[in-house]
Amino acid sequence: MLIETFQIEPSSRAKRTPWKLSKFSNNFPEEYLGKKVQDEGGFSPIKVRWGKMKTMKGKSNGGSLLKDDFKIGEKQECDITEFFKFVSKTSSQMDSYIFDHKGGSVDDLDDLSLEEEAIRASLTLQWEFSLYYISQIKLFANMCQGRSYNCISHLSKNFPYPMLMHLVSNDKLEFEVRTAFCMLLKNLWVDRYPHSSNCGRPSVPNLVWVYNVLEKTDVDQEGALLHFNLDQGHPCLEMRETDADFEFLSMKSHTKFFLLRDFLVKFLASLEGVQTIGKKSKNDMVLIILRLAADLMSFGFFSTRSKIVQLCEPLLEVLDGRADITVELRSTLGFLKKELEKKRPKKTNASPSSPCHMVSEAGFEMTENPVLPAARKDQFHSRSENKQATCFGVDPDLITQHAGNMTIAGVDAFHLSTTGKCTPEYLNLLARRQIGKSRWSVDSDTLRIMNCKQNMLSVLRSVANLR
Amino acid sequence: MENLLIDLIKSCGEFSGRIERRFDILSKEDAKAPEAKEDSSVMFQTIASDVKLVDAVFQLFSSPTRVQTGDQKGLSMVWDDKYRCFKNEQFDKIGDIIILGWKCLRTMFQKNRRAENYFARHNEWVNPGIIRQIPYKVGAARAFETLISDNVALLEQEVDKSIILAFINLIKSHGPEDRLMNFFAAICTCQGAPIKSNQEACLNLLLLN
Numbered sequence: 001m002l003i004e005t006f007q008i009e010p011s012s013r014a015k016r017t018p019w020k021l022s023k024f025s026n027n028f029p030e031e032y033l034g035k036k037v038q039d040e041g042g043f044s045p046i047k048v049r050w051g052k053m054k055t056m057k058g059k060s061n062g063g064s065l066l067k068d069d070f071k072i073g074e075k076q077e078c079d080i081t082e083f084f085k086f087v088s089k090t091s092s093q094m095d096s097y098i099f100d101h102k103g104g105s106v107d108d109l110d111d112l113s114l115e116e117e118a119i120r121a122s123l124t125l126q127w128e129f130s131l132y133y134i135s136q137i138k139l140f141a142n143m144c145q146g147r148s149y150n151c152i153s154h155l156s157k158n159f160p161y162p163m164l165m166h167l168v169s170n171d172k173l174e175f176e177v178r179t180a181f182c183m184l185l186k187n188l189w190v191d192r193y194p195h196s197s198n199c200g201r202p203s204v205p206n207l208v209w210v211y212n213v214l215e216k217t218d219v220d221q222e223g224a225l226l227h228f229n230l231d232q233g234h235p236c237l238e239m240r241e242t243d244a245d246f247e248f249l250s251m252k253s254h255t256k257f258f259l260l261r262d263f264l265v266k267f268l269a270s271l272e273g274v275q276t277i278g279k280k281s282k283n284d285m286v287l288i289i290l291r292l293a294a295d296l297m298s299f300g301f302f303s304t305r306s307k308i309v310q311l312c313e314p315l316l317e318v319l320d321g322r323a324d325i326t327v328e329l330r331s332t333l334g335f336l337k338k339e340l341e342k343k344r345p346k347k348t349n350a351s352p353s354s355p356c357h358m359v360s361e362a363g364f365e366m367t368e369n370p371v372l373p374a375a376r377k378d379q380f381h382s383r384s385e386n387k388q389a390t391c392f393g394v395d396p397d398l399i400t401q402h403a404g405n406m407t408i409a410g411v412d413a414f415h416l417s418t419t420g421k422c423t424p425e426y427l428n429l430l431a432r433r434q435i436g437k438s439r440w441s442v443d444s445d446t447l448r449i450m451n452c453k454q455n456m457l458s459v460l461r462s463v464a465n466l467r
Numbered sequence: 468m469e470n471l472l473i474d475l476i477k478s479c480g481e482f483s484g485r486i487e488r489r490f491d492i493l494s495k496e497d498a499k500a501p502e503a504k505e506d507s508s509v510m511f512q513t514i515a516s517d518v519k520l521v522d523a524v525f526q527l528f529s530s531p532t533r534v535q536t537g538d539q540k541g542l543s544m545v546w547d548d549k550y551r552c553f554k555n556e557q558f559d560k561i562g563d564i565i566i567l568g569w570k571c572l573r574t575m576f577q578k579n580r581r582a583e584n585y586f587a588r589h590n591e592w593v594n595p596g597i598i599r600q601i602p603y604k605v606g607a608a609r610a611f612e613t614l615i616s617d618n619v620a621l622l623e624q625e626v627d628k629s630i631i632l633a634f635i636n637l638i639k640s641h642g643p644e645d646r647l648m649n650f651f652a653a654i655c656t657c658q659g660a661p662i663k664s665n666q667e668a669c670l671n672l673l674l675l676n
Contacts, residue, residue: 001638132643135648139651139652142655146661146666148661148666151667
C-alpha cells in the first residue's frame with residue numbers, strides 16, 4: 001500500500017543533474033556528503049513506482065475491485081516531476097484541466113465517451129496518488145521525528161541523502177512536494193546522532209558545565225566550533241549497515257552538509273526579503289527551511305563568521321516584514337510589472353521584487369488605482385519611510401513582553417558578533433511590528449507568516465548560543 | 468422519520484432541563500471561585516458531556532453505518548458516491564445533516580481534554596464507531612483527528628494495533644486517499660513531540676510487514 005521512490009542509473013552522464021553552486025560558495029570543499037555523486041557527474045534521475053499497490057478498490061474506476069495493479073495511462077512507474085504534475089490543483093481545477101484536455105467545457109461532465117472517461121479516471125487517479133504520496137512522505141518524516149532510530153535506520157536506506165538533496169532543490173517540483181521532502185531530510189539525516197544542539201554544549205535548562213579555563217577562539221577560522229567525531233572503534237562505526245551510514249558517521253568535517261547549507265542560503269536569498277501572505281505552500285517551505293537552518297546552526301555546520309553572516313543577511317531581510325504582500329497584491333504587481341515592461345523594454349536597475357520600485361517606475365499613484373485596497377498603501381512606502389512611520393498602536397505590555405523575548409533570544413549578542421549593520425533597537429522595532437500584526441490579523445495565512453518569523457528568531461537564538 | 472424527529476424534540480426538552488440545572492451548578496461554582504471561571508465554550512463542552520448530549524449526537528449521526536452493519540436502530544441511508552453524501556428517500560437533507568452533525572460533535576470535544584477523554588472512554592465509539600464512517604467524506608476523519616491530535620495520553624493509550632490495522636484495511640478497501648494516510652502521520656507526533664510507541668507500530672505494520 002506504499003508508493004516507492006527509487007533512483008535509476010542513467011545510461012549516459014548527460015542525464016545526470018550536477019549540483020550548481022550558488023553565488024555564495026566559491027568552490028566545493030574537500031569533504032562533504034554527496035561528493036561521490038557529484039564526482040560521478042551529478043544526481044541520478046528519480047522515479048516513482050506504484051506497481052505493488054494491488055487488490056485495492058479504485059474509486060476512479062467506478063468503485064470496482066481491481067484485479068491488477070494500479071495503472072496510470074498504462075504505466076506503473078514514471079519520473080517524479082511527471083508524477084507530481086497535478087499536485088497543486090484542486091478538484092475543480094482538475095475537472096477544468098480534464099475538459100481542456102478533451103477540448104470541451106466543464107458542463108459536459110455527464111457526456112463523456114468511454115475513451116474520455118478512461119482519460120479522466122487516469123488523470124484523477126494520478127492526482128489522488130500524488131496527494132497520497134505527499135502524505136506518505138510526511139508520515140515517514142513524522143516516524144523519524146525525535147530521533148527514532150529504528151525508523152531512521154530503515155528509511156535511510158530508501159532515501160539516501162543525495163537523493164533527498166536532489167528532490168528538495170528541484171525547482172520543477174511544487175513547493176508542497178519539496179516541503180514534505182525537506183521534513184524528511186531534516187528528521188532523517190540532520191537531526192540525529194552524533195549531532196547535538198549548541199555544538200554539544202549543555203545549556204539551560206539542562207546541566208551547565210563550568211569551565212575553569214576559557215580559550216578564546218577566532219570565529220573567522222574554519223573549524224572554530226566543536227565537531228562531532230567518532231573515534232575508530234566506536235560501536236556505531238562497527239555496527240554500520242551500509243557504506244552510506246559509515247560515510248555519515250565517520251565524516252568529521254564541518255562541511256559535511258555543504259550541499260544543504262548552500263541550498264538553504266540560496267533559497268532564503270531568493271526570497272529577496274518578501275513573503276507573500278496567502279502563498280501557503282511556499283510559506284510552509286520557508287518554515288521548514290528555517291527549522292533546517294536552526295538545526296544546522298545549532299549543530300555547528302555554519303562554522304565561521306562569514307557563513308553565519310551569509311545566512312543571517314537574507315534572514316533579517318525576511319524578518320523585517322515590511323515588504324510582505326498579499327497574493328492579490330502580488331498578482332496586481334505582476335500586472336503592473338508587465339505594463340512597465342511594455343512601456344520600458346530597457347532594463348532598469350530596480351529590484352524586480354521590490355514593490356516600491358515597480359510602482360514608482362510605472363508612474364502609478366496608489367490612491368488613484370481602484371484595484372489596490374487603500375489599506376495596503378503603506379506597503380508601497382520605501383523601507384526608510386516605513387521605519388520612521390512605524391506606529392502600530394500595539395499594546396505596551398506586549399512590547400515589553402516582546403522586548404524581553406528578544407533579549408532572551410540573544411539578538412544583542414548576534415548583533416555584536418556579526419555585521420553591526422542592524423542595531424538591537426532596530427530589530428526590536430521590527431519584531432514589535434510583527435507582534436502587532438499577529439495581534440490584529442489572526443487568519444491562518446498571516447499566522448503562517450508569523451510562524452516563519454518566530455522561527456527566524458530561533459535561528460538567531462542558535463547563533464547567540466554558539467558564543 | 469417523523470418519529471425520529473419527535474424523539475429528537477423530546478430529547479431536546481429533556482436536555483434543556485438538564486442543561487438548566489447544570490448551568491445553575493456551574494454559576495454557583497464560579498461565584499465561589501471567580502478566578503477558576505471557565506471559558507464559555509469550554510463550559511458548553513463540559514455541559515454537553517455531563518448531560519450526555521454527546522452520546523445522543525453520536526448515536527444519531529453514526530446511524531448510517533450502524534444500519535449497514537445490521538445493528539439495531541438507525542436510519543436507512545445509502546452512500547451516493549457521485550454527490551458524496553448519504554441519501555434517504557424520505558428526507559432529502561439528511562446528507563447535509565450528517566455532515567453538520569459530525570462538525571457539531573467535533574466542536575463538542577475540540578481543545579477540551581476532559582471532553583476528549585469522555586468521548587474516548589467509550590471504546591466502541593472510536594472503533595468501530597468513527598472508523599466505520601471514515602471512508603465516507605462526512606467529517607468523521609476530521610473529528611477523529613481533532614480527538615487525538617493534541618492529546619498525548621489518548622495517542623499513547625487509545626491508539627493501538629487494532630486501530631492502525633483498521634486504517635490499513637480502509638486504505639486497502641477504499642483505495643489510496645491522503646486523508647487516510649494523514650492519520651498515520653498524526654499519530655506519530657503530538658505538538659512536535661514524538662510518540663515512540665506509535666512510530667514503532669507504524670514501522671512494523673506499514674513498512675516491515
